[in-house]
Amino acid sequence: MIIKPQFKLKEYENGLYLVSTPLGNLKDITLRAIEVLQQSHYILCEDTRVSKNLLDKYQVKSKLISNHKFNEKKNVIKIIEFLKSGKIISLISDAGTPSISDPGSILVNECINNEIKIFPIPGPSAVAAAVSISGFSDKFLFCGFLPDKKQQLSNELKKFSEFENSLVFFISPKKINKIIPEIKKNFEGRKIVFCREITKIYEEFIRKNVNELELFEKEPKGELTVVISEKKINKNLSEKLTESDINIIKKMINKLSTKEITEILSQSTNVPKKEIYNYCLELKNEK
Structure with missing residues (x-):
């Protein structure tokens, strides 16, 4: 599938473009996102192998630069130099919106410090998708990835449990059973939805009452987006x-x-x- 740009390259200002990409289904991308990617001099991506699948589908030939959590600090100086020289650079993550629990915030702040323009190209969001199907309050706190250490995890969840509206966080399948006992301890009486493989073939939404939660017998496949319902206030x-x-x-x-x-x-x-x-x-x- 070839998407022809609607504008000439000079129509786009140079700067950093944060481009949201599909969560799984490659059709979930905007025409504007494709156009910006096609016209970028460089595309920063977490895993070039993952991004190449998307970019090949839409005939994007821009040069890729690996940019993940282990090298993003090292990349900053070089990227800022490119931007100052008038280049158009796009930043994408493996899925969803870059800099939201993914690499990007370091570069964004450096662009702000250097007065380099930053443009958001909105699109798919695992957080918005999960909240939209939860049935819970649309007033929510996004917690990102929770801490690995047991005491820090316990302290964080205890603090979040005081928040009256819905909560959303990401968790890897390897850590889900570690967090379930803490959820039961801190969120008694609430409801929970585990969103797995959103927009992919094996998409699944597991709805439970927190009090009835049990450990997963088998490690679920794919990163989980978890939504916990709002806190009900007992007026009595x-x-x-x-x-x-x-x-x-x-x-x-x-x-x-x-x-x-x-x-x-x-x-x-x-x-x-x-x-x-x-x-x-x-x-x-x-x-």
């Missing part, structure tokens, strides 16, 4: 009216009805409506 366990709440009620008690005050205050506190309502009645009866 919420605090009593605070001094601040009481002062607010006293200011409104002669201006609004008990029902109106209850509705207003319940939006900014976890105190049960019944308790707010009863307190309002007590104040009105005292007058």
Whole structure:
């Protein structure tokens, strides 16, 4: 398949282009992404073998430069020199959006320091894809890859468990059974979705209640994107009216009805409506 560029090369400004690439299915790439890759002088990629499959499919002949977590610091000076000389350079990862839990942030910051223009070319995202099918709150915290060391892992998950909205993180199949006991300990009562091989032939979404989680009998194939549901607040366990709440009620008690005050205050506190309502009645009866 050959995609003909819509613009001449001079139409593109020189600079660094962060190009999102397919998660697995090679058809999940934008026409603009192909066009930018075709017109780049150099393409930085994690694994040239992986990227070559995509680039060959779309007849991209640009020169590849290996750029992974072990050599990205070493590459920076050379890449900055290329960019300063007027080259167009694209940065891609093996899958998804570069610099998001993948190499790229070091180069991006160096470009910022050197006032070199950076252009995002959006596309596939494992995080957005996983959240979209989870059924959980679309307000979420992306945690990236979690720490390897047991104590650090435990501390991180304990901290994240206080976050009330959904959580998303990546985990390798080799580490999934190591993390499951910590998830059960810190996220009791929540739901979880394991997303595996997104957009690929063996795509799979495993939905569970955290309390019912068990270790995987066989190591799953492919990196996992994991989504944990939002934290449900039990209003029966919420605090009593605070001094601040009481002062607010006293200011409104002669201006609004008990029902109106209850509705207003319940939006900014976890105190049960019944308790707010009863307190309002007590104040009105005292007058």
